[in-house]
Amino acid sequence: NAGVTQTPKFQVLKTGQSMTLQCAQDMNHNSMYWYRQDPGMGLRLIYYSASEGTTDKGEVPNGYNVSRLNKREFSLRLESAAPSQTSVYFCASRDSINSPLHFGNGTRLTVT
Amino acid sequence: AQSVTQLDSQVPVFEEAPVELRCNYSSSVSVYLFWYVQYPNQGLQLLLKYLSGSTLVKGINGFEAEFNKSQTSFHLRKPSVHISDTAEYFCAVSGPLRGYQKVTFGTGTKLQVIP
Numbered sequence: 001n002a003g004v005t006q007t008p009k010f011q012v013l014k015t016g017q018s019m020t021l022q023c024a025q026d027m028n029h030n031s032m033y034w035y036r037q038d039p040g041m042g043l044r045l046i047y048y049s050a051s052e053g054t055t056d057k058g059e060v061p062n063g064y065n066v067s068r069l070n071k072r073e074f075s076l077r078l079e080s081a082a083p084s085q086t087s088v089y090f091c092a093s094r095d096s097i098n099s100p101l102h103f104g105n106g107t108r109l110t111v112t
Numbered sequence: 113a114q115s116v117t118q119l120d121s122q123v124p125v126f127e128e129a130p131v132e133l134r135c136n137y138s139s140s141v142s143v144y145l146f147w148y149v150q151y152p153n154q155g156l157q158l159l160l161k162y163l164s165g166s167t168l169v170k171g172i173n174g175f176e177a178e179f180n181k182s183q184t185s186f187h188l189r190k191p192s193v194h195i196s197d198t199a200e201y202f203c204a205v206s207g208p209l210r211g212y213q214k215v216t217f218g219t220g221t222k223l224q225v226i227p
Binding site: 004031033035041042043044045048050056058059090092094097098100101103104106 | 118121144146148154156157158161163202204206207213214215217218219220
């Protein structure tokens, strides 16, 4: 089973460029999440989708947009990348509110 | 709103010694609690979870945690650590009610097992 698949694994952008991080899960989970991980700050929630057709802001949504394309896919878009968005991005999914999260392997993004 | 505090950013411990990683949470409603482990350059994996019932929860790799509602704590313990336990550990909280479906993480504790 693939679980949660994130693409790309690595990306380098120049300030002002845009890009979309892709996430897909094959576990038929209802909820999907995007986090960023920075040293000493743990995982901070950017956006989440509790169910297909809904999205909500997390702790740090500024500079990002999301699309829940269908039940499987949840993409994260940076419209105009900034150095402060250099981070490791994780996508996760879960079946229900008392289920644990299943994580992808992350995307390491550097903005110069 | 809910939050998680992991006061210890790093915990060094000798191999075969016991360890406790501390986690305190804040929430105005009942909670679900989780511990995850992250090995270098990997995503997070579930160690254990507390949903309800017995306050002592056992997880994988010999870890266990105790839910203490009065102290709003969910500390992680292992009686004897191995080198392979060297990793970063995250405590997380979510809730059963609508509007509490976010999963909030602590800042993590790096466990360094010394040979």
